[in-house]
Amino acid sequence: MRLEMQTAALAHVPRPSVVAHARYLGLWDGRQPAVPHEAAAVLLYDLGLYAAVGRLPRGIDRYAAQLRPRPEAGSERARLLAALRASRLSLFRIRDRHPEGGVLLDEMGAGAPVRLMDETLASIARPGLPFAARVADADPEFAVACGVLIPASTALLDAMRALPPPPDLGPEGEFAARLHRAALELGVVHGGGAPAGRQGGA
Secondary structure, X not given: OHHHHHHHHHHHOOHHHHHHHHHHHOOEOOOOEOOOOHHHHHXXXXXXXXXXXXXXXXXXXXXXXXXXXXXXXXXXXXXXXXXXXXXXXXXXXEEEEOOOOOEEEXXXXXXXXXXXXXXXXXXXXXXXXXXXXXXXEEEOOEEEEEEEEEEOOHHHXXXXXXXXXXXXXXXXXXXXXXXXXXXXXXXXXXXXXXXXXXXXXX
């Protein structure tokens, strides 16, 4: 369901936002986005859905406003849509696998650990592994990944700080744009199957 909503919301991203994000990421050929692989497309889509350019609406908000029929209040669809609109891109470090499924994460700047329901990540998780991800609190007990998952390192953070600021983005959007551009320039996301390497989920 999450993937279904995000895919549908892509059609609601304002074209000027796509152009601005593609130019900043170095994915613009002068007429349209030019993405070398699926992971690059996912980073571009992430900005379109979740980073507003100037006064333009975010793709996910425009989708929510125009969705018909509207999800019934309190329904699973309504809760998931609200969680996607409130999703955050953050830096995490794996603490351990969670005994009831998924992984337990420490989030930079947060006091409480985050339980992320991601069995693919759980299957390869090792304590201490740092990464950046967009997550949504889809349930009171756990969060789900929303596509973007990028290996983190000191080199990545240094590259982010060295980049020029993207135009017309707020602090959260600027963090995402810098992160995605640095990841592309360093080649830590490439080819393969999905958001910054993979896409899965309900």
